Amino acid sequence: MLKTILLSSFSLVATALVLFLIVIGREKSWEMIAGSPDRGPYDFTTATRSPSANDALACSEGLCQNPDFLITAFDDTPESVIERLSQRLLSSDKLARRVDDRNNPAKARFVTYSPTMRFPDMIHLEARALTDGRTGVMAYARAQLGKSDMGKNRARLEALFAQN
Secondary structure: OHHHHHHHHHHHHHHHHHHHHHHHOHHHHHHHHHOOOOOOOOOOOOOOOOOOEOEEEEEOOOOOOOOOEEOOOEOOOHHHHHHHHHHHHHHHOOOOEEOOOOOOOOEEEEEEEOOOOOOEEEEEEEEEEOOOOOEEEEEEEEEOOOOEOOOHHHHHHHHHHOOO
């Protein structure tokens, strides 16, 4: 009897969630449940990594500690690098949206979503002039929901920087 009640309750909750996602929309539903995926800029000098396996960090040599992979420095200005990376990301990921106010042209922030369930992820990009005249880049991507992103954020960053 208790098993039947629990199963019925679970089915009712699952059905309500599916209806909620359909009626409200997947992206808006997750925002209503978990808040805005845009939690503001990521501070590469003081912020810590996610305690869960749902993020990825990539940097040019010497710009951050323990990156998942290194990014080759660029020959352009920080502003040009961020603009080119932003265009590359937006053209390769139709679900990505730039959300920063563009006040600092050496930084950019994006929200993107998984294709099916529209789970939100954040992507932070920052470019800095290096002492050798080149431009180094720092990139951080993190899932808003869940404890694991199954490597999706790292793959997203690797794809973004694969064309360098």
